[in-house]
Amino acid sequence: MRIETRLTTETIDAAAELDRFTKAAHGAGAVVSFTGIVRGGDDVTALELDHYPGMTEASIETLASETAARFGISSLLAVHRAGTIPAGETVVFVAAAAEHRRAAFQAADCLMDRLKTEAAFWKREISAEGGARRIEPHDKDHEDHKRWMEDDGGHR
Numbered sequence: 001m002r003i004e005t006r007l008t009t010e011t012i013d014a015a016a017e018l019d020r021f022t023k024a025a026h027g028a029g030a031v032v033s034f035t036g037i038v039r040g041g042d043d044v045t046a047l048e049l050d051h052y053p054g055m056t057e058a059s060i061e062t063l064a065s066e067t068a069a070r071f072g073i074s075s076l077l078a079v080h081r082a083g084t085i086p087a088g089e090t091v092v093f094v095a096a097a098a099e100h101r102r103a104a105f106q107a108a109d110c111l112m113d114r115l116k117t118e119a120a121f122w123k124r125e126i127s128a129e130g131g132a133r134r135i136e137p138h139d140k141d142h143e144d145h146k147r148w149m150e151d152d153g154g155h156r
Contacts, residue, residue: 001068001069001073001074001075001076002024002074002075002076003061003064003065003068003075003076003077004075004076004077004078005057005060005061005064005077005078005079005080006078006079006080007051007056007057007060007080007081007082008079008080008081008082009081009082009083010081011081011089011090012079012081012089012090012091012092012093013090014033014035014090014093017033017077017079017093017095018031018033018093018095021033021075021077021095021097022095022097024075025074025075025097027074027099028074028075028097028098028099028104029098029099029100029101030097030098030099030100030101030103030104030105031095031096031097031104032095032096032097032101032104032105032107032108033093033094033095033096033108034092034093034094034095034108034109034112035090035092035093036090036091036092036093036112037088037089037090037091038085038086038087038088038089038090038091039087040087040088041087043127043128043129044087044125044126044127045086045087045126045127045128046084046085046086046087046125046126047084047085047087047091047123047124047125047126048083048084048085048123048124048125048126048132049080049081049082049083049085049091049121049122049123050082050121050122050123050124051082051120051121051122052120055120056082056119056120056121058120059118059119059120060078060080060115060119063078063111063114063115063118063119064076064078064111066114067107067110067111067114068096068107070107070110071096071098071103071104071106071107071110072098072103073096073097073098073103073104073107074097074098074099075095075096075097076094076095076096076097076107076111077093077094077095077096078092078093078094078111078115079092079093079094080092080115080119080121082121084126092112092115094108094111094112094115095108096108096111110148113144113145113147113148114145114148116137116144116145117137117142117144117145118145122134123135123136
């Protein structure tokens with residue numbers, strides 16, 4: 001099993017990440033990816049993600065390792081951005097490769113739900129006027145996360 005996690009302050013090129021990941025996913029019958037983009041609108045111009053070096057990387061690595069083991073996939077990639085990310089830019093990229101599609105879909109979905117609620121980040125939305133407000137996961141985010149913790153998340 002191949003697991004790769006990266007935390008970066010640089011722009012994430014999702015197409016290049018997917019191409020590299022897919023080429024390395026030898027023997028996989030399915031590759032599923034997810035690209036998370038900073039939403040603009042409602043006066044939001046950027047998302048600021050603060051992190052604690054070492055701790056944040058470890059939290060992402062743990063979530064990725066647990067997810068990969070749970071779904072028995074062959075490869076998993078999680079690239080997360082930190083710092084100030086303008087609206088419209090990629091904040092997270094996840095890819096999962098497996099022999100069959102269901103495991104790849106579930107692994108990518110589960111990892112994203114867990115990253116959203118468990119990864120060690122402190123988030124603020126930045127407004128056009130330069131103001132900022134701290135944000136936390138929404139109730140829906142916690143509901144999505146809970147389905148993976150209560151049962152097997154539909155994994156059979």
